[in-house]
Amino acid sequence: xxxxxxxxxxxxxxxxxxxxxxxxxxxxxxxxxxxxxxxxxxxxxxxxxxxxxxxxxxxxxxxxxxxxxxxxxxxxxxxxxxxxxxxxxxxxxxxxxxxxxxxxxxxxxxxxxxxxxxxxxxxxxxxxxxxxxxxxxxxxxxxxxxxxxxxxxxxxxxxxxxxxxxxxxxxxxxxxxxxxxxxxxxxxxxxxxxxxxxxxxxxxxxxxxxxxxxxxxxxxxxxxxxxxxxxxxxxxxxxxxxxxxxxxxxxxxxxxxxxxxxxxxxxxxxxxxxxxxxxxxxxxxxxxxxxxxxxxxxxxxxxxxxxxxxxxxxxxxxxxxxxxx
Amino acid sequence: xxxxxxxxxxxxxxxxxxxxxxxxxxxxxxxxxxxxxxxxxxxxxxxxxxxxxxxxxxxxxxxxxxxxxxxxxxxxxxxxxxxxxxxxxxxxxxxxxxxxxxxxxxxxxxxxxxxxxxxxxxxxxxxxxxxxxxxxxxxxxxxxxxxxxxxxxxxxxxxxxxxxxxxxxxxxxxxxxxxxxxxxxxxxxxxxxxxxxxxxxxxxxxxxxxxxxxxxxxxxxxxxxxxxxxxxxxxxxxxxxxxxxxxxxxxxxxxxxxxxxxxxxxxxxxxxxxxxxxxxxxxxxxxxxxxxxxxxxxxxxxxxxxxxxxxxxxxxxxxxxxxxxxxxxxxxxxxxxxxx
Numbered sequence: 001x002x003x004x005x006x007x008x009x010x011x012x013x014x015x016x017x018x019x020x021x022x023x024x025x026x027x028x029x030x031x032x033x034x035x036x037x038x039x040x041x042x043x044x045x046x047x048x049x050x051x052x053x054x055x056x057x058x059x060x061x062x063x064x065x066x067x068x069x070x071x072x073x074x075x076x077x078x079x080x081x082x083x084x085x086x087x088x089x090x091x092x093x094x095x096x097x098x099x100x101x102x103x104x105x106x107x108x109x110x111x112x113x114x115x116x117x118x119x120x121x122x123x124x125x126x127x128x129x130x131x132x133x134x135x136x137x138x139x140x141x142x143x144x145x146x147x148x149x150x151x152x153x154x155x156x157x158x159x160x161x162x163x164x165x166x167x168x169x170x171x172x173x174x175x176x177x178x179x180x181x182x183x184x185x186x187x188x189x190x191x192x193x194x195x196x197x198x199x200x201x202x203x204x205x206x207x208x209x210x211x212x213x214x215x216x217x218x219x220x221x222x223x224x225x226x227x228x229x230x231x232x233x234x235x236x237x238x239x240x241x242x243x244x245x246x247x248x249x250x251x252x253x254x255x256x257x258x259x260x261x262x263x264x265x266x267x268x269x270x271x272x273x274x275x276x277x278x279x280x281x282x283x284x285x286x287x288x289x290x291x292x293x294x295x296x297x298x299x300x301x302x303x304x305x306x307x308x309x310x311x312x313x314x315x316x317x318x319x320x321x322x323x324x325x
Numbered sequence: 326x327x328x329x330x331x332x333x334x335x336x337x338x339x340x341x342x343x344x345x346x347x348x349x350x351x352x353x354x355x356x357x358x359x360x361x362x363x364x365x366x367x368x369x370x371x372x373x374x375x376x377x378x379x380x381x382x383x384x385x386x387x388x389x390x391x392x393x394x395x396x397x398x399x400x401x402x403x404x405x406x407x408x409x410x411x412x413x414x415x416x417x418x419x420x421x422x423x424x425x426x427x428x429x430x431x432x433x434x435x436x437x438x439x440x441x442x443x444x445x446x447x448x449x450x451x452x453x454x455x456x457x458x459x460x461x462x463x464x465x466x467x468x469x470x471x472x473x474x475x476x477x478x479x480x481x482x483x484x485x486x487x488x489x490x491x492x493x494x495x496x497x498x499x500x501x502x503x504x505x506x507x508x509x510x511x512x513x514x515x516x517x518x519x520x521x522x523x524x525x526x527x528x529x530x531x532x533x534x535x536x537x538x539x540x541x542x543x544x545x546x547x548x549x550x551x552x553x554x555x556x557x558x559x560x561x562x563x564x565x566x567x568x569x570x571x572x573x574x575x576x577x578x579x580x581x582x583x584x585x586x587x588x589x590x591x592x593x594x595x596x597x598x599x600x601x602x603x604x605x606x607x608x609x610x611x612x613x614x615x616x617x618x619x620x621x622x623x624x625x626x627x628x629x630x631x632x633x634x635x636x637x638x639x640x641x642x643x644x645x646x647x648x649x650x651x652x653x654x655x656x657x658x659x660x661x662x663x664x665x
Binding site for chain 2: 019022027030133134137138140141142144145153261262273276277280283288291292295296299300
């Protein structure tokens with residue numbers, strides 16, 4: 001087991017290195033530079049541009065730029081091109097904003113998708129199954145911002161739910177309790193909207209996974225020995241159907257950055273996705289690069305976690321490993 | 326990962342072996358007339374009403390797209406680029422006024438079927454033009470990704486054991502796939518599209534280049550399983566050239582999951598394009614796509630709701646159709662769900 005984890009960690013460290021090189025070259029090889037953001041500005045003289053280029057090492061060869069980036073990233077001194085703020089600090093603050101949204105959305109996805117999917121699998125072909133199937137496909141197929149705009153039109157008038165930003169402007173002097181309630185209230189619609197797509201996809205997975213398991217011999221055996229239907233479904237079938245979902249934890253983490261661009265833009269949520277979007281608009285290479293890199297590292301960490309969890313929960317893999325070692 | 330693939334591969338072999346032994350010729354006369362796997366898939370597909378409806382929608386869409394290309398560019402019946410400022414924000418089915426609009430600028434039969442936008446352009450004409458552009462973005466992006474996926478997956482599955490210096494071809498390709506899977510796809514697309522000069526081809530290529538990983542892994546798994554199958558071994562042993570074994574015997578047998586993921590990939594590409602348009606990095610004017618009509622229309626959601634709802638619903642219906650057809654194909658081609 002230890003060799004298994006060690007080997008996985010080493011493999012992934014190598015991958016992290018390759019990922020960082022790839023991310024760096026993609027961004028620096030593409031045309032478009034920070035010094036070109038505002039070419040129409042008459043106050044930007046050629047010598048200013050040269051100064052900016054020199055300050056950000058843009059004239060150095062690529063491998064030197066890569067070395068500078070890694071050095072600054074590791075020492076924590078990487079500065080944004082846009083406002084010379086430390087990149088890691090910027091990302092950390094935005095991460096703290098994104099986190100509640102991400103947690104709420106994830107909780108919604110996992111708590112709602114499972115019951116929906118399980119019920120659909122049990123009643124395969126019935127009205128409930130067909131309705132949820134169709135609803136799930138509709139949710140997968142609708143452009144996220146189209147649905148969100150429609151929901152905004154509807155909920156703001158009907159319920160007065162806030163749909164912009166983290167908190168109400170001008171509440172700084174209110175009682176902390178009211179402030180925190182205000183923040184929770186602001187979370188409702190954004191987290192619901194960003195959860196819908198994932199909910200649809202996950203409930204389909206749950207359904208097909210349950211269908212697979214329900215047809216197995218051990219489920220038939222459980223029924224034959226006279227176990228109650230609830231026991232059969234939740235103890236014998238569901239437990240085994242759950243296995244693949246362990247791996248899905250790995251793919252949750254990167255959604256923190258990539259999946260949120262659109263929704264944070266719609267709801268003016270100052271999180272990581274919007275930070276990335278603003279950085280792209282400003283050609284702020286250090287921020288873009290570091291975000292891509294962190295996302296990749298999160299993915300790798302997530303897959304590592306899921307591989308280990310898989311080995312922990314699935315005895316077949318665990319015994320296989322002992323055979324290896 | 327390799328361990329999982331092995332398990333899946335083993336199941337595949339069992340399934341395919343089972344299919345061979347259940348062949349009517351070996352089991353006697355009581356079975357229905359023999360049908361090829363494709364005929365069987367078609368029959369199963371037809372039983373799925375949602376998928377058939379989706380296929381019908383896609384048929385209509387294909388005709389619309391071709392008609393759109395023909396009628397807006399080759400024989401200009403609907404001109405999407407005519408600007409008629411006095412006629413802006415007319416709701417659907419409005420009649421063009423004879424006083425303000427010169428005869429040659431009037432829409433067909435003088436009616437704006439889907440209204441006009443903020444410049445008085447005919448939304449129907451723009452949607453027609455957009456149907457072709459949106460669809461071609463989907464198809465070309467998926468074409469690129471499928472090609473890369475089949476090539477890399479096939480190489481890794483067939484020539485996986487060939488040593489290249491310190492590592493095998495398989496290790497090299499699959500590690501590269503892993504690296505690509507690490508990046509957050511949408512953020513990567515956004516980054517690259519934003520840094521490159523705005524062009525519709527860049528969008529197609531970037532979507533294609535960032536979405537081949539799933540296909541590569543399917544194809545590799547299928548190839549690994551197929552390589553040990555009797556018919557492939559037989560073909561190799563009678564001295565068929567590798568080219569023939571790969572393209573005539575293996576690719577057709579590995580294509581089913583690729584077809585499914587390609588169908589769903591087109592849907593995803595259309596959605597990605599509309600999301601890029603929403604962020605302002607989509608296809609630039611003068612091209613109209615459903616995505617950028619929708620993104621432009623969101624500013625007029627109160628004054629001219631049709632500018633928002635028509636493209637939005639169109640995208641929803643088409644993407645839904647692609648997803649339903651893809652899912653129908655998946656069920657129809659899945660050997661595990663057959664003969665139940």
